[in-house]
Amino acid sequence: ALGQGPKTADEEHPPQTQVFAKGGVGQIIAVPGVASLILEQNPQLKGKLGFFPVPGKTAAKPGAVFTGGSDLVVTRRSDDHDAALKVIAELAG
Structure with missing residues (x-):
């Protein structure tokens, strides 16, 4: 681990939406849909x-987004959409 946080913690332990809604942090990395979960709680x-987009190496290009461990997606702007779908099909079996 690079930080000093508990090694057993992740974005759901404790739930980041709950921590944010209670004012425990000022920013989280999440998909926009998480906002509704925060608003339900506060x-x-x-x-x-x-x-705002995740910062990239330059101001002109945002960073890549991680969608999660069990989600396989192809972004709309993929350079080779068909090939990416084939990879997902192979991974998904």
Whole structure:
């Protein structure tokens, strides 16, 4: 681990939405849909949440996004959409 956080913690232990909704942190890395989970827990944040792309190596190109351990996706802007779908088909069996 590169940080000093507990080795047994991840984005769901404790749930990052809960920590954010309670004001324990000012920022999380998540997909935009997570905002609704935060608002369910803290409606006072309505209209106060913002989003920005994960920074990349240059200001002109955002970083890549990790979608999760069990999700296999092909982004709309994939350079070779058909080949990427074939890889997923092979991985998924």
